[in-house]
Amino acid sequence: MVDVAKWVDSTVARRLRKAGDDQGRRALLVEAATRAIDEGGPRVGVGQIAERAGIPRPHVYRYVESKSQLDLEVARKASADLLEEVRPHLSRAGTSYDVVHGIAEAIVRWAAEHPNLYRFVAAQKQTRSLHQARMGRSLFLDALMVAMADYLRPTQIVPKAPDGVLAGLIGMVDAGIIWWLDHQDETQDEVVDRLSRQVTLVLQDMMTQLGYDVPDDMVFDPEA
Incomplete structure (x- = not known):
């Protein structure tokens, strides 16, 4: 059985990590988001951006704190x-x-x-x-x-x-x-x-x- 408390703690920890822990991945994510918006407009989804950057969608918020921060x-x-x-x-x-x-x-x-x-x-x-x-x-x-x-x-x-x-x-x-x-x-x-x-x-x-x-x-x- 999944340890729910441990899972919640690890999820929160990931989301609270300061942006910039991995500057290379963060720059790659921002570049991918910029190109995606340039080509498809502002409604492009986080999933599409993550796929373009080669980053699993759940990992996006390791590099930015929120979608607003990415914007x-x-x-x-x-x-x-x-x-x-x-x-x-x-x-x-x-x-x-x-x-x-x-x-x-x-x-x-x-x-x-x-x-x-x-x-x-x-x-x-x-x-x-x-x-x-x-x-x-x-x-x-x-x-x-x-x-x-x-x-x-x-x-x-x-x-x-x-x-x-x-x-x-x-x-x-x-x-x-x-x-x-x-x-x-x-x-x-x-x-x-x-x-x-x-x-x-x-x-x-x-x-x-x-x-x-x-x-x-x-x-x-x-x-x-």
Whole structure:
């Protein structure tokens, strides 16, 4: 006969093990989940993910504490992948519109290539607590703020954008891209141009509210 108490103890112990006991298996699981969501959408089941990772389904929770934790890890990985596409545009010289246009172009292109992942990351931001939501996007936000500081250094401006402005920008970009993914009522170039104009206007307005006038033709150069 099965020792129920012993079985319960061992099950609880497995579920309480800290994520990261086996980093290789955990990374494999997150990679498998990311690919599964990319191909099949966010409703893909844990069983399918475990099978893709070559891990028995009962062992999944040895490497992540819950399905929510796995979702968060996928959002982090997807955000890091997107950042790699955006990163070259964070160090280019140009007007504020030029810089924003390069970033928007990279984001829209990545979203077109990975529509399920883009929707998934946007949904994490919208449905979790603010702290959890921003964890998956903070790499991009941090890089963007560092780039802004580099661009604005010649004018001795130290930007500190209110969280509400940044959240609004992300929400606007997410909503615009997801609408385009769903309806395809603009060309890819048209949606990039529209989002670039909108984001540039918001950033210029933010700088005006902070007491700085940034001319449209001012060229930011991080190498200067």
